[in-house]
Amino acid sequence: MSGLRLSLTQRYALLINGTILVVIVLLGALFLNKIKDTSAEIREQSGGELASRIESQLVENGQRLADGLAERAVNPLYALDMRSLRDMLVEASASDGIEYAVVTDTEGRILHDGSLTIESFGQQARWLDVGDTEAPLARVSAPVSLGGEQLGAVHIGVSLTPALVQGERMKTQLGDLMAARTRDMMTSMAIYVLVLLLAGLLLAAVISRRFATPIRQLADYAREVGRGRRDAPPAMERGDEIGMLAASLDAMSRDLRLSAGEVDYLAYHDSLTRLPNRAQFKRLLREEVERIRVGGRGFGVLFIDLDQFKQVNDTLGHEAGDEFLTIVANRLSERLQTAGLDYDGELTLARLGGDEFTVLARGVTEPARGEQLAAAVIETLAEPIEVQAQAFSIGASIGITFCPRDGDDLNVLLRNADRAMYRAKEAGRNTFCVYDRSMDGTATRQLSLEADLRDVLNANDLTLAYQPIVRVTDGAVVAVEALCRWHHPVLGYVQPSRFVQIAEQSGQIEHLDQFVVSQLLHDLSQLHDEGFAHLAGSANIASLHLRKPAILEHIAERLDYYQLDGEHLRIEVREKNVMRHLEHASVGARRLRELGVPIWIDDFGTRIATLKHIDVLPVSGIKIHSEFIDGISAGQNQRVVAQAITEMCHNIGLPVTAEGVEHQEQLEYLQEIGADFAQGYLFARPMPYDDLLGYLRRQRKGDDGRLILLSDYIR
Amino acid sequence: MGPELAKQLRQIIAVLLLLCATSATAAPRVLVLGAVHDDPNEHYAALKPIADYVAAALAPTGIESVEIVIVPDRSQMLNLMRDGRIDWISETAFGAVHLVERAGAEFLARRWKDGTAEYRSLFFAHNDSDIETLDDLAGRTVAFEHRNSTSAFFAPAVMLGEQGLTLHAMASPREAPPPGSSGYVFSGAEYNTAVWVDKGIVDVGVLSESNWRDAETVPPAFIERFRIIAVSEPMPRAVEVVRGGLDADVADALREALFAMHEDAAALQVLNAFEGTARFDALSDTDIDTLSRIREALPGFREQFP
Structure with missing residues (x-):
């Protein structure tokens, strides 16, 4: 509704x-028309x-007069007695x-017309001109005869005007009467209308009080809920739709109260x-650093990296890996809390991601x-x-660092702990190491990794593993x-995320x-x-670098x-980088388009912003991010997300690949929702080139040996 | 009142009056004033004042009263006069001659009826007609008013006879007269005469001067279309005659009384009531001449107009 906004009451009043x-x-x-018609008819x-009655009466009278005249005219006519005729x-x-x-x-010729000079003498009576030719006239005649022989005739013209006048007068009178009746009726009707309209207003007011007011209260309440109000809505003790609406609002408000807390929780917990996640851990760390700056006590940070966790993942799959991590987390937090290590709840265990855990140890500066804490952790995990x-x-x-001893910047602290952890790895794993400044400088593990990476890149010692991507409909690769x-x-398998990060930081990413x-x-x-x-x-290419022509020209050249x-060739760009870089990388995007190289978004679905802008x-x-594929077997919501993403992408003509498909059930669902491609352990793990062949x-x-073109999937 | 009833009433009154008159002859000194009229009731009122006036005037002569007798037609009157039962009557010129000739009556005086002493008859034809004089009337039809009319029948008819025309009575004005003669019809009313001429029903009409001047009888429109082709000699408008055997003293006294009336202021109203009479006087020479001529023509006239 544009322009005029009307309240419910006004609408009801208007409607009624x-x-x-x-x-x-x-x-x-209808009535007036009928009355008008009827009255006109009656009138007419x-x-x-x-x-016509008067007319026939007049004619009859005229005839009688003519007959009488004819009788009287016998003698005068016989004698041509003009005087008697005239009289x-x-x-x-x-x-x-x-x-x-x-x-x-x-x-039929006129002998006498009653005038003194009889100017019409000899004219035919039927042509007799009567002054007013418009005046209605009845012509009546009677023969004048004597002894059976006709002598002539008497003709008289009877004016019918009186009849018409009477008729018209009657019509007028009837018309006046009808008009008066109609006026009376109109007046009555106007009164009825007024009464009805008043009744309508009253009804609207009642409806307003009964419905509109509570609805307005609920609307106000809903608006305030939107602004953060969390108490119960105004009480509505009624069983109708408004009662239901109030109950729904109440439920919604309750859910909001719950989910607001949940959102908060999810944002800061793994x-x-x-456990607290990386964000929460950093927040806590920051708080502690602030506290030290205003005179608070120091704290220690333990950086825990599980050895050979990848083995679990590779052997049993993603889900088993998750289960494993959960057990580790539970065991650690239990141990830290119950073994007398945690004084006054000063210890906070967090999971930074993957197999990396940290402990914030408040008050631990020694x-x-x-080391006591680290030893406890190792001991705890030693049990199979x-x-x-x-x-x-x-x-x-485990790498250990202390604040403020080793620094008072949270990133520095994390880096220190990380370096100490690598030192521990280098020391043969399953041990801990306390950070010291000797770990900075060129001899650090970090630099060592960078150097190592450079070495392998130069030596082309990195390898590629290939994971097949299949067509959902028939499983064809x-x-x-x-x-x-x-x-x-030394370190064994290095997580791609880790060495990519090192490559980015050390300027080797392009390489x-x-x-x-x-x-x-x-x-x-x-x-x-x-x-x-x-x-x-x-x-997978870091989109950041698409801005640099070197990689683009390398692609073209190769x-x-x-x-x-x-x-x-397909270039996959991680979703988090898309928004940050792809628009800026329009040069790169354009160049890739020129080359005919499609860009795919990796790990899609976790960022609302990308969803919003996907079409541009x-x-x-x-x-689709494997998280949503995991969830297909778990929960309805994740299913819905996968389906929604698929439908949305299809709507704008983008094909969809599902990552991390491990179960038949997931594949069936993907088929059901019409996803185009899939990859995951269900089909094949990443494998060396020879195995792939x-x-x-x-x-x-x-x-059929044919290249599946993207255009095949664009609807 | 219906015409039948009026007629009966007239007869009854006439008989009554006759009875009175008859008884009066025995008793001396009653003068009987007669009149021919078809409406005794109306005419009585015109006669009564002068009858009373004359009675008073004649008292010295022994006349004690003047009685009035009104009869509907001339022949009856003629008989009554012959029988001596009517003493005095006021007549038209022709009626007077008739009584003188047939009942031995005598002329007594001239009456200025309607204020007029004498009048003439006018012959007129339509302007479109080729009739110029009475000589042109051969083979044509002339309309008179009434058999009893002096000015509109007797006088002009006599004139036509003197002209040497043969007159032929016709039943209807639409008939054609026999060859060589002139037809005549009675129109029954002066107005009819005028209309008949105007509408070409007859060739010539005859009316008295007074009728001619009356717009109701001859409308001005007619006058414009009419042409007068002949005019009669003047004749007295009305003539008083008395019975031949009436006492000369009484007759003289009556004449004197009548002659003196217009000088008597008290009598003027009486005069006027009697058909607008202006005065009574002696017949002029011309009148006498005219009356003589009528009297001479009467026998032949009666032959010609039976």
């Missing part, structure tokens, strides 16, 4: 009174009837309503372990006490953990995703990306030669070198 008015106007018009009929005619003409009276001969009927013994490498692997001689593109295209070229020319290869179409981003496809050969059935 409008209805009343419409009905009255229609009925009134009555007036007409009267006129007779003058007398007749003097009668009311007699327009003329004449005597004619047998030929959903898996329920290395001895820190059973997951899915398999027992795993894993250790932990359409693409492979290249995943970088670094096996460190790394170039390595990935080169290797992927090389392997892809080989695959094509092996008869899998339809396959596309996916590479594509050209291997004689591959741009469509054979220069992307060709979406990879074997896998592809085994999977060949149902493969």
